[in-house]
Amino acid sequence: MSTENSTTHDKPARLLQDEFTCSRGVYLINADDQLAVYDQLTAQASKLASMLAMISGNGYETFAGCNGETQENYLWGCSSLAKEVKQLAELISDGAGRQA
Numbered sequence: 001m002s003t004e005n006s007t008t009h010d011k012p013a014r015l016l017q018d019e020f021t022c023s024r025g026v027y028l029i030n031a032d033d034q035l036a037v038y039d040q041l042t043a044q045a046s047k048l049a050s051m052l053a054m055i056s057g058n059g060y061e062t063f064a065g066c067n068g069e070t071q072e073n074y075l076w077g078c079s080s081l082a083k084e085v086k087q088l089a090e091l092i093s094d095g096a097g098r099q100a
Contacts, residue, residue, distance in 0.1 A: 031091050041088035048081040 030036060055063040055074070063071065 029091075031094070034092060037088055037091050041085060041092065044081050044088065045085050048078060048085060051078050051081070 029040060051074070053059070063074070066074070
């Protein structure tokens with residue numbers, strides 16, 4: 001059995017650290033594997049939705065009671081996830097364009 005197919009399609013596309021927050025070289029994803037990109041996109045979108053739900057409605061009172069640093073860090077985490085979701089969505093869009 002040839003391993004040529006597995007290596008030809010396993011070329012990871014690095015998502016640059018300035019596109020969303022992570023250390024350079026930590027985050028690798030094969031942009032050609034649309035299912036893997038979609039799985040990561042939906043996982044991160046679910047995390048973001050849950051985090052935002054926690055500071056809506058009654059949760060806002062608890063959030064407002066936190067110190068400024070905690071609030072900033074929490075919102076930074078939401079922002080980071082939002083940037084990642086956007087980048088992953090663009091990867092899916094770019095991949096769909098290549099397949100058409």
